[in-house]
Amino acid sequence: MDYRLHLAKRMLVNKRGSLIGAVLAVSIGILVINVNFVIFQGIYDAIIRDMSEYRFGDIYVYDEEKSTIEKSDIVLINWFERIPGVEAATPRLEASATAETRILGQQHEKFNTPVLGVDPISDIRTSTIHETVGDGQYVYARNSIVVGESVASDLGGCSRGGSFMSSGTDPTVTGDADMGECQPVRVGDSVKLTITDQWGIDQKKRFVVTGISGTAGGQGFDRSVIIHIDTLRDMLDRSGESRSIMVRLQESATPNDAKQIKNLFLQAFPNDNLRAETIEESAESTLSGFRSGIAMINLIGYFGMGSSAFAILTIQMMLVNSKTREIGIMRAIGATRKDILILFIMQGMIIGAMGAGAGTAMGLGYTTYAKITNMEFQGSLALEVNYNWHKIGETAFLAFILAMIASIYPSYRATKKQPVEAMRTV
């Protein structure tokens, strides 16, 4: 072993307090970046995950000009499901309806709500929205309806006077129910939907609530109702039409695979005005602002790491000052200024390596904890936690380099000590 590395190690070991302080400074800097990454990248990925799982799939197809795809969904789905790497595809249709509940024959609540029409058989292979039905079951029957949690509350009159009513719903409230009657719609209750068909005629139908859908994070259908797509088509008089086709790829598929399949699809249907987007493209507008936020948070984390570099610089200056006599002795017996420089830079490298190791271990510990516990904050969106080895390695390497750079000035100062004066230091 190089004697300078050996001596640097010994000097540090014999100054345990300084060593621990410096290593902690580096490791806490890394930990902060890792925690930031787990939380904010976790939220970002969770939003993408939910958007993909509930709304867009891995590839999302819609008509560029019209509100619905006129081409048969069966043709499109069959095309997709023949492509290797595609797990499933499903049609979806959307509309707006007036939902209405009655208690003891009296109209209790009535307001507008978005309606999603799904094909339950293909939808459960493509989306996980059915898993958000915590109470009851999905829309397997033509007259069944799954009500989002918020809608269920509103239909029960629970949000009267609250802020929710103003968010896209018609706050038309009838009856004189007081807060004592506030009880969300439950499985088994009936809800009447009024939908205006494509000819402008109101179509009314009564549904039985078979499930209540609740999701954290706002990407689900808590403020919508879900019914069978064929029922919705009938009510809209849009037989065979879909608003979109949601495509799910196999788990092994990469974003590049999604792009290739999308391009293949567009080549196969060039004259249908169809537009296809990967999840990254679909989520772009939603997440572009969020990405800036993540960049800002990361910047703050890196400033924290910069602060730890200052801590190392200070501790290294202390170490150099406490080793003035040793520097003088080494110079007297023949060590060059370069030897002294290398010795103290090696100290910085040891601190950096130990700090990077400890910080990465702590960061991985936190990441694992977040992953195992499906970390969420006060019932909000569960974080999508991934081990980003590139990021982990990059952070550790950066911390190591910073520790080394922070050691350059103290090391340079060490080389400036004259042997005779240095040896007089007690």
Added chain:
Amino acid sequence: MALDNVSFSIKKGEFVLIVGSSGSGKSTLLNMIGLLDHPTQGKVMIDGFDTSNLTDNEVSEFRNKKLGFVFQFANLLADLTVLENVLLPSQIQFDSSNILDKAKMILEQVGLGDQLYKRANKISGGQAQRAAIARGLVNNPTIVLADEPTGNLDSVTAENVVQLMKKMAKELNQTFIVVTHERAQFGSVDRVITVKDGRVFEGDHSTKMEVIA
């Protein structure tokens, strides 16, 4: 001016004492011979080599290869063991050939064969000074320079250290230049140089001081 009009030469194998009162300039003289300090005028020749035009790196290399140092406080590196301290001058010049055996042998010769792996700050002052002598000798230097090597030791230990230096000088035909203000401790030596008011005189201090320039 610490030293003025100083000129003398020393033969190989001589055991030379530099004596003088405090502040007379004897340590400055030793530092100049050891290339730890630079004369404002004149030059130091060692082994026939003019050291006045050496760069900082060349001075370091020269000190490492040609000079051995023994200081008043031993000046071992407390972070290293006795053996590692003795190995250090060789490691600085990256000479690893048989150095371990040689270091152990010298430590045996100075009576520290059983202290090899003790930390330098865990041995006594006399042992530390012996280790410093071993460190000064390990690279086969042209000159060993000792600055008050017994100044921090009790009289018995000091006597042992003096005897050790004399023994090593004789056995290895090693040149020693020792600065001391304890002239009596060294008894008979090859040569004595007295420094007074920055000037040097051959022989013990006397009324017949003679400039050897």
